[in-house]
Amino acid sequence: MALLTPEDLENINRRLEEADAAVRSATGLDITEVCKALYKTRPCTETVGIVPITSGNGIIGSFSESLLAIIEYFGLDGFITEMPDVSGYYQAVKDEANIILMADDNTFLAHNLENGKIANNQPCTGIIYAEIASRYLHADSKDVLALGLGKVGLPGVAHLVKKGFNVYGHDPDEKLLERAVSEFGITPYAPEAENPKKFSMIFEATPCENTIPESALAEKCLVSTPGIPCGISEELRKKYNVEIVMEPLGVGTASMLYSVFD
Numbered sequence: 001m002a003l004l005t006p007e008d009l010e011n012i013n014r015r016l017e018e019a020d021a022a023v024r025s026a027t028g029l030d031i032t033e034v035c036k037a038l039y040k041t042r043p044c045t046e047t048v049g050i051v052p053i054t055s056g057n058g059i060i061g062s063f064s065e066s067l068l069a070i071i072e073y074f075g076l077d078g079f080i081t082e083m084p085d086v087s088g089y090y091q092a093v094k095d096e097a098n099i100i101l102m103a104d105d106n107t108f109l110a111h112n113l114e115n116g117k118i119a120n121n122q123p124c125t126g127i128i129y130a131e132i133a134s135r136y137l138h139a140d141s142k143d144v145l146a147l148g149l150g151k152v153g154l155p156g157v158a159h160l161v162k163k164g165f166n167v168y169g170h171d172p173d174e175k176l177l178e179r180a181v182s183e184f185g186i187t188p189y190a191p192e193a194e195n196p197k198k199f200s201m202i203f204e205a206t207p208c209e210n211t212i213p214e215s216a217l218a219e220k221c222l223v224s225t226p227g228i229p230c231g232i233s234e235e236l237r238k239k240y241n242v243e244i245v246m247e248p249l250g251v252g253t254a255s256m257l258y259s260v261f262d
């Protein structure tokens with residue numbers, strides 16, 4: 001499981017503002033409007049309790065603080081519990097949190113204690129970044145390239161297929177590629193093919209650099225990627241004036257929150 005580092009989370013507010021501006025420029029909507037369109041929900045007077053969790057690799061510096069900044073960016077109230085783990089959970093409920101946010105090394109969840117809805121960061125992140133890719137205002141077709149068909153990528157692919165997009169996918173893990181083809185009918189994409197297809201919408205969800213080949217970039221292209229590190233180099237982005245939506249935690253967290261609102 002690729003874990004965040006405190007460095008990934010530096011300047012989280014600026015990163016979120018930049019991502020929001022990039023989403024607006026590419027889709028005409030901001031992150032909140034994309035979430036409302038995705039889930040048809042609205043925030044009410046929810047209070048979010050953020051519970052630090054010490055299991056596994058333990059507390060990640062500024063992870064809880066970043067979550068507090070994120071929920072406040074989206075207009076919610078919240079608090080970080082003084083204690084971690086079970087004691088922290090107990091405090092959050094006693095201090096009347098409506099939504100719990102907490103993460104161990106494998107699962108980052110949002111749980112709405114009022115309506116029982118629960119969300120997992122991986123599918124929620126895949127769905128919102130895929131949704132953003134699919135709303136590119138300068139798209140030249142309904143073809144989307146999906147790179148990385150794992151815990152984040154595959155739910156994003158499922159969402160795109162359900163919305164009627166033509167998804168072309170690649171993952172070096174043949175089992176995952178075969179599963180995406182058989183379950184969702186995607187078309188395998190070969191990055192090193194002779195004259196590979198060009199795409200104006202690219203959804204990348206891998207933990208690797210340089211996964212997006214120059215040959216795949218259409219004249220106008222949006223890369224929507226939660227992947228850390230980024231799958232396209234700064235050099236290539238500048239050379240082709242590629243639009244990019246990329247952010248380490250907040251966009252996926254907004255998707256989780258809206259998926260558990262009423």
Ligand code: NAI
Pocket residue numbers: 002003121122125147148149150151152153170171172173176205206207208210211225226227228229247248249250251252253
């Ligand atoms: P995962 O390991 O389940 O899936 C990643 C997939 O990428 C694997 O199947 C792997 O075979 C594939 N891959 C590796 N190199 C590739 C290439 N060159 N072309 C195509 N596919 C390639 O990981 P998961 O959980 O899906 O996370 C993906 C990335 O998203 C990680 O970097 C993770 O840290 C990041 N992430 C970011 C979030 C955010 O809010 N920005 C939230 C959650 C995860």
Ligand code: 2YC
Pocket residue numbers: 002003004005051052053054055058059060061063064103104105106108121249
């Ligand atoms: O500080 C804490 O409470 C830690 N237990 C938090 C661990 C989060 C581990 N998960 C991740 O780093 C990934 C991120 C990409 C976002 C979601 N999961």
Ligand code: MG
Pocket residue numbers: 125226247248249250251252253
């Ligand atoms: Mg994010």
